[in-house]
Amino acid sequence: MTAGSGDSQRAADRIRAFERAGSAEELVAATRRLTDCDDPLATVPQLVQVLGFNNPGAAVAAVDGLIAIGPAAVGPLLANLDAHNYGARAWAVRALAGIGDPRGLDVLEDALATDVGPSVRRAAASGLGALRLESLAEQEREGIRLRCLEALEAGRSDGEWVVRYAVAVGFEGLALPLSPPHPHRQRAVAGLSQLLQPEQEETLVVRLRAGVALKRLDNR
Amino acid sequence: MAGDGEPISEAEALEQLRQTDDQSRQYYAAWWLGRMRSRHPEAVPLLLAALTQRQPRDPGAGVEHNAVARNAARALGKIADARAVPELLAVLDDADDGLREAAARSLGELRATAAVPLLIRRLASGPAVAGAGRSDSPRLQEPCEAMLEALGAIGEAQAEVLDVIRPFTAHERPLVRSAACRALLQLTGETVWADELLQLLQHPQLQVRRAALMDLGAVGWRPALEPIRRTFAENSLKLIALRGLVEHGRGSGSGSEADSDDEALLMAMDALL
Known part of the structure; x- marks a missing residue:
């Protein structure tokens, strides 16, 4: 890699190398090295900054790094959401979907319903089925799950097959941790059953994915 | 639906295609009817009429040569109504190569076996003539990629079809090689053509890697799963x-093996969302 600073694993050295990166390739390499240092938490501001650089290779590396860091990255991600930089916002949605922190719910709901990019809507849909609710009180969990279900149900009529595919994945993820009689699990099963019908879902791969989800839910 | 441009109804689309004063509205209406795969009884007759419209390129308006006819040809392929085949066959001999390209793709989507002799005739001169570069544009004499892909999609695998396609696997342009390998893999199932496509997945140009991805997907070549992921x-x-x-x-394989493959x-798809 080109943007190295010797073989130091230290975050401070790698951040310095990152600040010096000149070309697009150097930035990708320096971002990768940030995600692989001795103190990843210290690199969150730089990783969030990369999302706005219009460098897809570096942004992919930064999103992976932010997802690996997890909940500690959510505050900075939300604080830096930039309504005027579409690219940065799209990458932030992907990071929030991958982290699965419930604080990202508003952003994921909004992205699935309104984002112009199918790749952003599909990330939001799968993220809405993967929020980590274990640490919350039961009542709060119920409220969040209900909002996720409503968002996914609306996402079923998205014009892009890949978004509806992600909606099937989202329904499965949301239902799997719940006991079979739980009303939210039943509602997710109903949502998947609709994605299974050729009259309602024209894309074969979406119907197959919904079928696999239903098979897994029945087997538990 | 997000990203579909100005929302219009089917009735409006048909009306805008019927009028001929405003060609940009016709252009959009033809696209819309194809995108929505309109089943309206007037859609195919109106698109066939639009297919006969010819107009010069208007660089000021950013409109391509024969824009309405090209979009009509594309829409007829998406609507997939066999009534369109004879007119699309006629367009395969049009002087406008962009229109020939759109017609070839649509005939492929329609799996129109009647198109095979015409496609063979246009490609028979091989990479050196049909596949030669033009002096007036970056395009080739024939829209080779579209024609090769159509032959693969139609699925007639006689020796004379394969003989015409094979030389294009050595074309100087990687996108043409990719299209030829795709067609041969579809027609023969021979691993050698898949190997070529897998090589192209590692090509230094992103555009070529993208084409090879689309081509392996169009064939449905399952052994390509791991290379595609990488x-x-x-x-x-x-x-x-x-x-x-x-x-x-x-x-x-097939049967239960195919299920676990599925x-x-x-x-693998979930992991890419």
Whole structure:
């Protein structure tokens, strides 16, 4: 890699190398090295900054790094959401979907319903089925799950097959941790059953994915 | 639906295609009817009429040569009504190569076996003539990629078809090589053509890697799962390719083995969302 600073694993050295990166390739390499240092938490501001650089290779590396860091990255991600930089916002949605922190719910709901990019809507849909609710009180969990279900149900009529595919994945993820009689699990099963019908879902791969989800839910 | 441009109804689209004063509205209406795969009884007759419209390119308006006819040809392929075949066949001999390209793709989508002799005739002169570069544009004499892909999609695998396609696997342009390998893999199932496509997944140009992804997906070549996952390209394109592997699956077992294959492919897709 080109943007190295010797073989130091230290975050401070790698951040310095990152600040010096000149070309697009150097930035990708320096971002990768940030995600692989001795103190990843210290690199969150730089990783969030990369999302706005219009460098897809570096942004992919930064999103992976932010997802690996997890909940500690959510505050900075939300604080830096930039309504005027579409690219940065799209990458932030992907990071929030991958982290699965419930604080990202508003952003994921909004992205699935309104984002112009199918790749952003599909990330939001799968993220809405993967929020980590274990640490919350039961009542709060119920409220969040209900909002996720409503968002996914609306996402079923998205014009892009890949978004509806992600909606099937989202329904499965949301239902799997719940006991079979739980009303939210039943509602997710109903949502998947609709994605299974050729009259309602024209894309074969979406119907197959919904079928696999239903098979897994029945087997538990 | 997000990203579909100005929302219009089917009735409005038909009306805008019927009028001929404003060609940009006709252009949009033809696209819309194809995109929505309109089943309205007037859609195909109106598109066939639009297919006969000819107009010069208007650089000021950013409109391509024969824009309305080209979009009509594309829409007729998406609507997939066999009534369109004779007119599309006639367009395969049009002087406008862009229109020939659109017609070839649509005839492929329609699996029109009647197009095979015409496609063979236009490609028979091989890479050196049909596949030669033009002096007036970066395009080739014939729209080779579209024509090769159409032959693959139509699925007639006689020796004379294969003989015409094979020389294009050595064309100087990697996108043409990719299209030729795709067609031969579809027609013969011979692994050698898949190997060529797998090589192109590692091509230094992103545009070529994207084309090879789409081509492996169009064939549904299941042994390509791992190479597709490793390809340096956008997840969106890998998802389209893997969808093809699921839906057209070739090159692997059947029965319960195919079921577990399906699930492995779907899990690979999940990981790309």
